[in-house]
Amino acid sequence: MLDTSFGVITLIVVCGLFLVLGVAYSWKRRGQSVEDYTVSRNHAPVNVGIATIVASMFGTWVLLSPGESGANFGIISLVGYAIGMAGIPVLYMFVGPRIRQVMPNGHTLTEYVRYRFGMVPFVTILLSIIFIMGIFITAELTAITAAVSNLTDSPLWATAVAVGLVVIAYTAYGGLRTSIFTDRIQFWILIPVLLLLVVVAAVLVGRTDAWSSASDAGLLSANNSGSYFFGIVLIIGIVASNAFHPGMWQRVYTVQDQRALNRSLWGAVAIAIPLTFLMGMSGIAAVGNGSVEPFGYPGVAAALFALAADVFHVWMLFLMLICALMLAMSTLDTLMNGIASGIAADLAGFGIQRRSLMNLARGVTVIVAIPAIIVASQGHSVLYVFLIADLLGAALVTPVLVGLYSRNMPGWGVLIAGGVGIIIGALYYPKPDLLTPWALTAPNGEQMFWAFGSALVISSLLTIAIILVRRATSADQQFDFGALDSSVSLIDDPSMADD
Numbered sequence: 001m002l003d004t005s006f007g008v009i010t011l012i013v014v015c016g017l018f019l020v021l022g023v024a025y026s027w028k029r030r031g032q033s034v035e036d037y038t039v040s041r042n043h044a045p046v047n048v049g050i051a052t053i054v055a056s057m058f059g060t061w062v063l064l065s066p067g068e069s070g071a072n073f074g075i076i077s078l079v080g081y082a083i084g085m086a087g088i089p090v091l092y093m094f095v096g097p098r099i100r101q102v103m104p105n106g107h108t109l110t111e112y113v114r115y116r117f118g119m120v121p122f123v124t125i126l127l128s129i130i131f132i133m134g135i136f137i138t139a140e141l142t143a144i145t146a147a148v149s150n151l152t153d154s155p156l157w158a159t160a161v162a163v164g165l166v167v168i169a170y171t172a173y174g175g176l177r178t179s180i181f182t183d184r185i186q187f188w189i190l191i192p193v194l195l196l197l198v199v200v201a202a203v204l205v206g207r208t209d210a211w212s213s214a215s216d217a218g219l220l221s222a223n224n225s226g227s228y229f230f231g232i233v234l235i236i237g238i239v240a241s242n243a244f245h246p247g248m249w250q251r252v253y254t255v256q257d258q259r260a261l262n263r264s265l266w267g268a269v270a271i272a273i274p275l276t277f278l279m280g281m282s283g284i285a286a287v288g289n290g291s292v293e294p295f296g297y298p299g300v301a302a303a304l305f306a307l308a309a310d311v312f313h314v315w316m317l318f319l320m321l322i323c324a325l326m327l328a329m330s331t332l333d334t335l336m337n338g339i340a341s342g343i344a345a346d347l348a349g350f351g352i353q354r355r356s357l358m359n360l361a362r363g364v365t366v367i368v369a370i371p372a373i374i375v376a377s378q379g380h381s382v383l384y385v386f387l388i389a390d391l392l393g394a395a396l397v398t399p400v401l402v403g404l405y406s407r408n409m410p411g412w413g414v415l416i417a418g419g420v421g422i423i424i425g426a427l428y429y430p431k432p433d434l435l436t437p438w439a440l441t442a443p444n445g446e447q448m449f450w451a452f453g454s455a456l457v458i459s460s461l462l463t464i465a466i467i468l469v470r471r472a473t474s475a476d477q478q479f480d481f482g483a484l485d486s487s488v489s490l491i492d493d494p495s496m497a498d499d
Contacts, residue, residue, distance in 0.1 A: 001309060002317050007152025010318070011159065014325045015166040018182060022170025022333075026178045034348065034357055034491040037175030038341035039107050039253040048184060049255045049264025052334075054271050055183035055190070056247050057088060059331030060143035060324045062279050065383045067303035070283030072294050073230040074219040078280035080231020084238030085272040088248070089265035091239055096252040096261055098404050103484040107345035107491070109249045109400075114346065115487045116403050116479065117411030124415060125400060126346065128392060129244045130339060134368050135389035136245075137335050141376030142385055144328035150305035151321045156376070163328050164373040171333040172362040176250055176341060179333040186330040191271070193319055198278050204311045205285045214288030229449040236452045237390025240397040246338030282307055295433065301383070340365040348491040357491075384432050387448070391429060395421030395455040399463045406467050407478035413466035417459045425455025 002010075035041060044052065069077045103112055110129060114122035144163050145156040170178055205211070214220055221227075242248060255261040283300070286292045286307035292300045299306055308317060340361035347357055399417040403409045427440045428451035442450035470477075 001150075002152045002314070002321065004153050007148065007154050007321060008158070010321055011148060011152075011154070011162055011325065014322060015162050015329075018326075018329055019166045019169055021185070022174060022178050022182055025181045026170055026174025029174065029177055032175065032177065034344060036177055037358065037361070038345050038491065039250050040176045040180070041253050042256055044180065044251075044255045044260070044264075046255075046260050046263045046267070048180065049251065049260055050267035050271075051187035052180045052183040052254070053089065053248070053251055053264055053268045055187045055330035056251070056334035057085065057242075057268065057272065057331075058275065058327060059140045060147050060328040061139060061331075061386065062276065062327065063147055063304050063320070063324055064143050064302055065386060066276055066280030067283030067286065068301050068383045069230065069234065070219065070280040071287050071292055071300045071303040072283075074221065074224045074227040075281075075284060076222060076224060076227035077230045077234065078277050078284075080228075080234040081238070081280055082273045082276040083231075084235040085276045086269045087235060087239040088242045088245075089268040089272070091243060092248060092252060093262060093265050095243070095401060095404060096265070097258055099249075100252060100258065100261075102404065102481045103488050105490050106484075106488050107250075107253065108246055108342040109244060110246075110342055110346050111488060112404075112484065113400065113414075115484055117409075117414055121411040121414045122346075124418075125244075125396070126342075128396060129246060129342070130368065132241055132244050132389040132392055133246065133335050133339050134372055135385060136241075137332060137369060137372040138375045139385040139389075140328055140331050140335065141372055144324055145376050146302050147305065147324035147328075148321065150302050150309070151317055151324070160373045160376045163325065163332070164369055164376075167329050167332040167336060168366055168369050171336045172340060172365040176254065176337055179247075179337045180254070182333060183330055186326045190323060190326055190330070193323055194275065197316060197319060197323070200316060201282070201285075201307075201312065204313075205289065205307075208289055208311065210285045210288035212288070213290070214284045217287055217294070219284045219287055219294075226446070229446045233387075233390075233448045233452045236394050236456050237387060240456065241386075241390040241393030243397045243401060244393055245335075246342040247334035248338075250338060250341060279304070297433065336365045336369060339368055345491065391425050391451060391455055392422060394452050395419075395425055395459045398456070398460040402463055402467070403479075407481070408467045408470040408474075409463065409479075410466070410470060410477075413463065413470070417462035417466060420462060421455040421459030424458050425451045427451075428454060 066081050069081055099106060099112060106112060110122060110126045113125045141160050141164055145159040148154055148159040149156055218224055255264055283303035286303040287294060289307055289310055291306035291310050292303045308320060343364045344357045344361035347360060396418040399414040428442050428447055430437055430447035437447050
């Protein structure tokens with residue numbers, strides 16, 4: 001463990017550095033338009049697109065959540081985790097081009113929902129997205145507080161407040177361009193450092209009998225049925241919840257063109273798979289080394305750090321602290337700006353003036369972040385916090401996104417299909433031990449699998465049924481996709497200033 005005073009100094013220096021960089025960059029662009037603040041349309045080339053997408057996808061949670069999954073459920077669950085993370089950019093390869101086609105002047109997913117499904121679904125999905133992003137922010141702040149506490153024994157609340165307030169300061173002020181600016185810096189530092197840590201860690205762990213012990217525990221076995229079930233849960237949950245990530249929808253419009261978007265997303269896939277899998281292997285190594293036990297909470301929730309305390313050198317702990325702080329800020333600024341920008345774009349459709357839009361967007365950023373900071377200081381499992389948002393996404397993803405392609409999906413259908421999916425899935429959802437049910441006991445005891453599977457399958461089946469009934473009975477009420485193009489316009493004239 002690092003000295004607490006040294007850790008606090010590092011925390012202050014890193015946060016202070018990005019505060020200065022973010023505010024200084026924002027000050028240069030203080031006269032930016034609302035368009036630049038929300039989506040910065042068609043400005044990012046491929047290299048910037050890859051950097052900002054990857055930095056937005058990966059936060060401090062990558063140092064905890066995959067390791068927890070590996071320690072509890074084994075190597076197959078890590079395959080599912082890696083596929084799930086790769087599934088995020090793959091999803092946007094399909095829905096990204098479609099929304100740019102039908103709504104070229106768009107900004108957010110909620111904007112699409114409003115004009116596609118009507119006001120009641122719009123309010124419902126907007127509140128759902130704010131809830132999901134609030135969970136994401138809480139999970140990320142929980143991850144960074146756990147990381148810093150494990151490395152330096154500093155108070156949870158101090159880290160949550162420091163990181164949260166710094167990111168609020170430069171993100172609420174500068175908007176998307178500032179988020180992308182810091183993402184680029186964080187990406188080009190993080191990837192080499194993480195690779196260095198992985199290589200050195202593999203050498204150190206390889207000198208022990210950790211892998212043979214992990215194999216004896218069944219964590220490297222492909223015959224663990226629980227690992228398959230949980231891997232499927234991760235694929236469903238990660239992809240579904242990130243379908244409502246406003247930061248990802250922003251970046252669909254931010255890249256220069258469709259070709260740049262696809263290349264950026266493929267680049268993100270290439271990085272997501274090995275990074276997620278390798279981070280998860282730390283949990284298996286931690287069990288094999290005797291640093292943690294499967295489902296041995298609270299220790300298993302920070303398996304990588306338990307392993308690090310046993311086998312890593314001090315300089316590696318210092319680099320882990322730097323990585324954790326940068327990962328947190330790269331993700332938090334995307335989440336906070338995504339919420340703020342979405343609110344600004346949505347309210348622009350109601351005729352609110354530019355200055356009021358910017359102030360409201362910044363105010364919402366603070367309102368959502370403050371309770372997240374408070375909850376994050378409690379030290380819950382990051383994986384469990386994420387899975388709450390994932391369940392909501394699993395129930396809503398099919399009815400909402402089908403509306404991009406089907407003219408027969410009505411707004412009331414989104415509410416019915418999504419609502420029933422949420423209710424059924426919640427009945428199977430387990431308590432924080434990831435095993436014990438809240439209400440219904442699942443066949444074979446696979447609580448998470450039945451919770452997520454039922455939420456996705458039931459909402460999807462209801463969506464199909466609603467479309468078929470609508471097609472048979474109300475063929476004259478099909479939605480005209482041209483209405484999206486004509487209804488959604490630019491908020492103001494975008495600035496053409498370069499970074």
